[in-house]
Amino acid sequence: METGFTKWIIVITVVMCCLLELIDTSIVNVALTQMMGNLSATQQEVSWVVASYGIANVIVIPMTGFLAEQFGRRNYYLVSVILFTLASIACGQSTNIWELVAFRFVQGIGGGALMATSQAILIDTFPPKQLPLGQALFGMGVIIGPTIGPTLGGFIVDNYDWPWIFYVNVPVGIMASIFTIAFIRDPERIKNAIPRPLREIDWAGIFLLILGVGSLQYVLEQGESNDWFEDNLILFFTALAVIGMVGFVWRELTAEQPIVDLRVLGKSRNLAVGAVLSFVLGFGMFASVFIFPIFTQRILGFSAAQTGLILLPGALASGFMMPVIGKMLQAGVPQKYMIPVGFFIFFVFTFWMAKIISPTAGEDNFFWPLMVRGLGMGLIFLPITTMSLAGLQGKEAGQAAGLTGMIRQLGGSFGVAIVGTVLERSIYQNRVGMLPNISLYNSETVQRVQAFTANFMSKGFSAEQAQQQAYAALEGILMKQVSIITYGQIFSMLGFFFLACLPLVMLIKRARRGEAIDLNAAH
Known part of the structure; x- marks a missing residue:
């Protein structure tokens, strides 16, 4: 355990890297139009700038435990920071759309490691009694990052050129690399770990993971723009996703040394429930951040920067709530009680939004509903994370953390894909109904x-x-009225989805007194 100055330098480093990774998942969205013009790309081609990053992310996250064990966590983290930084420079220097897509994929490989490994390093920095505080600081980055992205991206696009959305990563990446070399150390278990010989590595598991999760992420990212299962390519990748995922689950349950140990789900009921709740969290968190900017920019005519500034106070409120919630968990408040409160608060946010949406709505109308959203997200994220990992030891905790991270990311992808599809189809149906x-x-x-x-x-x-x-x-x-009705329906759908998932909380097993989260070797 680190103490004093070193401890807080490590905290600043890993939270900063976590923020970088999550900001980059959404920062490019507001610059796609400018990229299309500068790189002579079509809408379909430029969508790959977003898709390639997401596909790389979701492939790497569950493998971080294995890679950290194989190469040393500090070394793996340092290489990931450097890779992310160099890929950011390369993205800004791209001269055509496919160069940019390729470098975004490389950036996603580095970024996925930053997200997963930052959590483990952060928790290693704190003694067991302060673990909820460590999780709270990590949660600040997870909640705030996707919201800051459009704000920062909108400001850069309005005042500079699109490559600067990548160049802003460079000074932070250089600083994080220096701090990683100077201050971050591997725990003893990883220091003493013997790397697996190449012949013993679960190559089949790696291949099936890339095939299954990568294909699924492609379907979710590209499905709406390709008219889903009316497109032969979507059908092909859906088939690959099914083959890959079924094969991956079978392989990881039967292999002696799996790349991702799925058997850990059977050892902890709370982890299994937490994995499902992580999916729900990702679904609601990313879907609500996705739908709100579309409404404000399409219907109300707000700029990207203006929309980002509206979202920012709620995200900051959620981030600042994290240490408070961490203290509540330290004081013994059960996660089983906090999670349903968070779900209900999120439902209140969606119901409120459905009621206030109108063609005349202004920035002030959204302030308090988004603050409520921030409070709800805070009460959901941290209790789910601590509940999922409680009672697990060493390597099992690392596997569980990577697994829940991947599932949360997939939940976000499902949320954006489903909400996007329902939005377009409901607008058409509501228009027909009003004609x-x-x-x-x-x-x-x-x-x-x-x-x-x-x-x-x-x-x-x-x-x-x-x-x-x-x-x-x-x-x-007519279209404005149809859109108002449709966006209200979407927010109501999200709220009722969260209410429908509330019974899952009944399955949570109350932690025994003194049961702690051991993440000393996670990732």
């Missing part, structure tokens, strides 16, 4: 068209042009 109300056989509709036509004619348009403008204005009003 009878604006029929030209309806007297109110005719009066509205006549009023619009007269208004446009008074501005110098011909009668024919004025009528066309009137129909366009009516279509605009």
Whole structure:
């Protein structure tokens, strides 16, 4: 255990790296349009800038325990920081879209390690009694990172050029590399670990993991833009995902030295429940951050930077709540009671958002609902993490941490994919449902068209042009109303999804007094 100055330097280093990794999952979203213009890319091609990073992330995260054991955790972490930093420079220097996609994949490989390994290093830094505080500091990065991304990205795109969304990583990466060399040390178990010979490595497990999880992530990232199962490529990768995932589960349950030990799920009921709850957490956290910017920018006309600033106070509130929740856990407040409160608070947030969404909503309308969201996320993340890992020892704890991290990431991918699909299809269905109300056989509709036509004619348009403008204005009003209804339905759907998952909390086993989380060798 580290103490004093060294302890807090390590804390700053790993939380900073964790933030970098999570910010980069969302920072590029606001720059895609500029990338399309500068790199002569289509919408379909530029979507790979996001997809390649996510695919690399979700492949690497569950393997971090094995890689840390094989090469030493400090060495693995240092190489990952350097790889992430160099890939960031290469992304900014890209001259065509496929160069950028390739370097984003490399950046995702380094970033996945930062996310998973940072948690283990951070927890090693604290004595057992302060483990909830260590988890709380890690949770600050997990909650705040995806929200800061659009804010920072919007500011950079508005004031500089898109490569700077990657160059901002460089000074932080250099500083983190220096601090890693100077201050981070491996725990004794990893120092004394003997690397597996190459012939004993679970190569089949690695291949099936890449095939299954990588294909699944591709389907989730590209499904909506490719019209899901109407596209042969999506069908092909779905088949690969099923083959890979089934084969991976079978292999890891039967191999003597699996790359990811799935048998640990059978040794702890709380870990199995925590894995499901981690999926739910990722689903709600990423889906809500995904849907809100779309609404504010498409319907209310807010800029990316303006939307990010609206999201920021709630994210910061959640981050600042983490140490408080950590203290509550230290004081013995059971996770079994905190998680349902967090779920219910998240439901209140979604219900509130569904009620206040309107064409005239302003920034002030969203402040308190998003603060409520931040409180709910804080009450969900930390209790789920500590509950999942409680009672596990050494290597098992490392495997469990990597597994729950991967599942949380997949939950986010499922959330974004499902919400995106439901959004587009519900807008179409709601529009069809409202069309009878604006029929030209309806007297109110005719009066509205006549009023619009007269208004446009008074501005110098011909009668024919004025009528066309009137129909366009009516279509605009219709689509705005349809969108308002649809976004309200999406938020309500998210809230009821969380309520439906509440019974899972009944399966949580109360930790025995004095039972601690041993992450001394995690990752």
